Amino acid sequence: MPFSDFIGNAEAVRRLREMLARDHFPPAVVLSGAQGAGKYTLALMLARAMNCLERPTPVGTTAEGLTDFCGHCSNCTRIALAQDLEARVAEAIEARENLRDTDKKETRIFVQTHPDVLVIPPDPPQMMIKVDQVRHVIQRIYYRPAEGWESVYIFTSSAFMKEAANSLLKVLEEPPEFATIFLLSENPGELLPTIRSRSMIFTLGALPSAEIEGRLEKLRPDWNSRQRALVARLSEGAMGRALSFDLEGYVVSRGHALVVLKAALGSGDHSELFKTTESYRPGAEGREKIESLLRTLYLLLEDLMCLQAGAAQLVRNTDILGDLQKMAQTADFAWVQRAAEGLGDVERGLRRNLLRSLSLDAFATALERAS
Numbered sequence: 001m002p003f004s005d006f007i008g009n010a011e012a013v014r015r016l017r018e019m020l021a022r023d024h025f026p027p028a029v030v031l032s033g034a035q036g037a038g039k040y041t042l043a044l045m046l047a048r049a050m051n052c053l054e055r056p057t058p059v060g061t062t063a064e065g066l067t068d069f070c071g072h073c074s075n076c077t078r079i080a081l082a083q084d085l086e087a088r089v090a091e092a093i094e095a096r097e098n099l100r101d102t103d104k105k106e107t108r109i110f111v112q113t114h115p116d117v118l119v120i121p122p123d124p125p126q127m128m129i130k131v132d133q134v135r136h137v138i139q140r141i142y143y144r145p146a147e148g149w150e151s152v153y154i155f156t157s158s159a160f161m162k163e164a165a166n167s168l169l170k171v172l173e174e175p176p177e178f179a180t181i182f183l184l185s186e187n188p189g190e191l192l193p194t195i196r197s198r199s200m201i202f203t204l205g206a207l208p209s210a211e212i213e214g215r216l217e218k219l220r221p222d223w224n225s226r227q228r229a230l231v232a233r234l235s236e237g238a239m240g241r242a243l244s245f246d247l248e249g250y251v252v253s254r255g256h257a258l259v260v261l262k263a264a265l266g267s268g269d270h271s272e273l274f275k276t277t278e279s280y281r282p283g284a285e286g287r288e289k290i291e292s293l294l295r296t297l298y299l300l301l302e303d304l305m306c307l308q309a310g311a312a313q314l315v316r317n318t319d320i321l322g323d324l325q326k327m328a329q330t331a332d333f334a335w336v337q338r339a340a341e342g343l344g345d346v347e348r349g350l351r352r353n354l355l356r357s358l359s360l361d362a363f364a365t366a367l368e369r370a371s
């Protein structure tokens, strides 16, 4: 799996590879971009390129003067084992759960599939990078890599506890020449300005939905063209989100959202509304279910807004365009706005733990009365 498998953001990838080829790679790199933009995938590719045992040519560069990696040597394959970050982190958390209470408190979460590549994810339950994680990095970073040429540290979030950020800053003031730190961030503004100024920032931008749609044709042949078009529009330019999109779950949520909206528009059947909202139960699972329902409701309202504004090309739920156009005949601008406000009330009610089904019913019936 060489760099040519990385989808999109060709310019940023080329610059990073050029710096590698010239042996001018900065000690700290911030990879910024939305969730699913490919930050982690790219950092692991760079870690492999730095440590590949069989780089394509003697100086480790391709014909265009760019560094690549083989993908099958022992360094490449072990580093690649960290690719499924969610699964590796879940394993580390489970291992910690099984420890004695005293050890549990002192154990921090790391992912390591190769001795020279350490992945540092946010540590639960706070889901932030903690000072003990950075201390662990400091203890190791001044030792030379054991099996490769460059030791690599990948922080997968920029949410640092205050003390952790200050410790990291000390490393960045005097980084060893044989180590590279990657900071992955959805929002680099979260990082201390002094950390940002000691790092080189690369931004992975959103891909056009047509490009994602095209890639999905090869990568998700199990989806038909309508499904691919829908997923491409819903993944907001992030290839990783498109590839891991839960289409089935989304379609179920959207079905429920349409029942609620149609009842609110006075065109739906109330027994269907009650039957649907009845299925939203309290508890953790119910919470997740209603959160995805609310997200879907907002998306549908946005699509109705686009239709009102005569911008049908911006509609994301393209596969139900006919349905949406019919709804847009009754749902004028003011109605959509009232609906969005009503959804805000439902969200606030949920935070106060009001019964889910009741607040959804109230949302639909209040809108219906007002229209």
Ligand SMILES: [Zn+2]
Pocket: 051, 052, 053, 054, 055, 069, 070, 071, 072, 073, 074, 075, 076, 077
């Ligand atoms: Zn290799």
